[in-house]
Amino acid sequence: MSLALGTLGLTAVVLSVFVYRQSGTPGLRAAGKDALNTFKALAIRLPCALLAASFLVHFVPVDAVSGVLGRDTGMRGIAIAAAAGGFLPGGPMVTFPIAVVLQQSGAGWPQLVALISGWSIFALNRLLTYEAPIMGWRFAILRNLSCLLLPVLAGFGAEFVLVFIEAE
Amino acid sequence: MKFDGTDFIFIGFAICLGALCYATTGAVALREALVQTMSLLLAILPQLAGGLLIGGLIKQLISKDKITALLGANSGMRGLFIATTAGSLTPGGPFMSFPIVFALWTAGAEAGALVAYVTAWALLGFVKLVVWELPLMGFEFAWIRFLVSLPLPIVAGVLARRLARMRAFQMKDHPGS
Known part of the structure; x- marks a missing residue:
């Protein structure tokens, strides 16, 4: 985890230098204020979302999840996860706690990669509330069609990387 | 609060x-x-704080106008690469990205670049990665998912270009023209 924190810290320092050179102290202050505002907005929702997910783990049938989305389910699990991801409602605050629950219930990483990719790419409620109204249906269909196989490709890619890592 | x-x-x-x-x-x-x-919560708090700070800093550096100017009428593979980079650096939710896509469209960007931009924002969004995925899913998972997703916006962009040549998908002229 310290590697993650180190990367984040370093990124923040580098970006701070850029912001300072572009707009000085007011820029840095605005960035801090923006971060604080987002934090305030999350302060109640995020603990509740995580708590809800944590409750969920206790009565989700773990065997059923690992049967459908486990590492051994291969191509079928990846395809199911990719499709299911597209129907996950809401933003990252809902999706990632669900992904944590599924991970704890025995879902495989390639399947989770497919799920998160499916949600990122298709997100049905985003399509209906933002993409189609702003860009029109023609663009929305063109984009979703172009992206149709990407979540499955991402799941396959993850499977490949994992096999490679495990072989080391 | x-x-x-x-x-x-x-x-x-x-x-x-x-x-x-x-x-x-x-x-x-x-x-x-x-x-x-x-x-x-205690475990993810430091990373969440770091991620939010990075998000705030990126918002200071990147504006709708800057992205639009960068991507305006760029085409070819170079356009797809620039669109992918710009998409992954765009912070915020769909209320941020889709107005940018619309602005790019009116600025003359072609379908492939628009699709690459949206796909990169969705799959490779840097702020989403550091705020959500890194703390909750762990470094190794986030890293693997990011790595395998890296080429995908280009794939989608190339495909979208092909599809956009078909009559059914020919985008009508952007609303600004």
Whole structure:
């Protein structure tokens, strides 16, 4: 985890230098204020979302999840996860706690990669509330069609990387 | 700290699932879930704070105008690469990215670049990665998913270019023309 924190810290320092050179102290202050505002907005929702997910783990049938989305389910699990991801409602605050629950219930990483990719790419409620109204249906269909196989490709890619890592 | 409707939905959700958890598995499981959540929160807090700070800094550096100017009428493979980079650096939710896509469209960007931009924002969004995925899913998972997703916006962009040549998908001239 310290590697993650180190990367984040370093990124923040580098970006701070850029912001300072572009707009000085007011820029840095605005960035801090923006971060604080987002934090305030999350302060109640995020603990509740995580708590809800944590409750969920206790009565989700773990065997059923690992049967459908486990590492051994291969191509079928990846395809199911990719499709299911597209129907996950809401933003990252809902999706990632669900992904944590599924991970704890025995879902495989390639399947989770497919799920998160499916949600990122298709997100049905985003399509209906933002993409189609702003860009029109023609663009929305063109984009979703172009992206149709990407979540499955991402799941396959993850499977490949994992096999490679495990072989080391 | 202010409450709004969304907060109440999440609070209600937690309470309902907590009650269900208590009803099906009893008080021990309830306590276990509370302890787990507390320790998870404590573990992700430093990374979440770092991620939010990075998000705030990126918003200072990147504006709608800058992205639009960069991507305006760029085409070819270079356009797809620039669109992918710009998409992955765009912070915020769909209320941020789709107005940018619309602006790019009116600025003359072609379908492939627009699709690559949206796909990169969705799959490789840097702020989403550091705020959500890194703390909750762990460094290794986030890294693997990011790595395998890296070429995908280009794939989608190339495909979109092909599709856009078909009559059914020919985008009508952008609204600005």
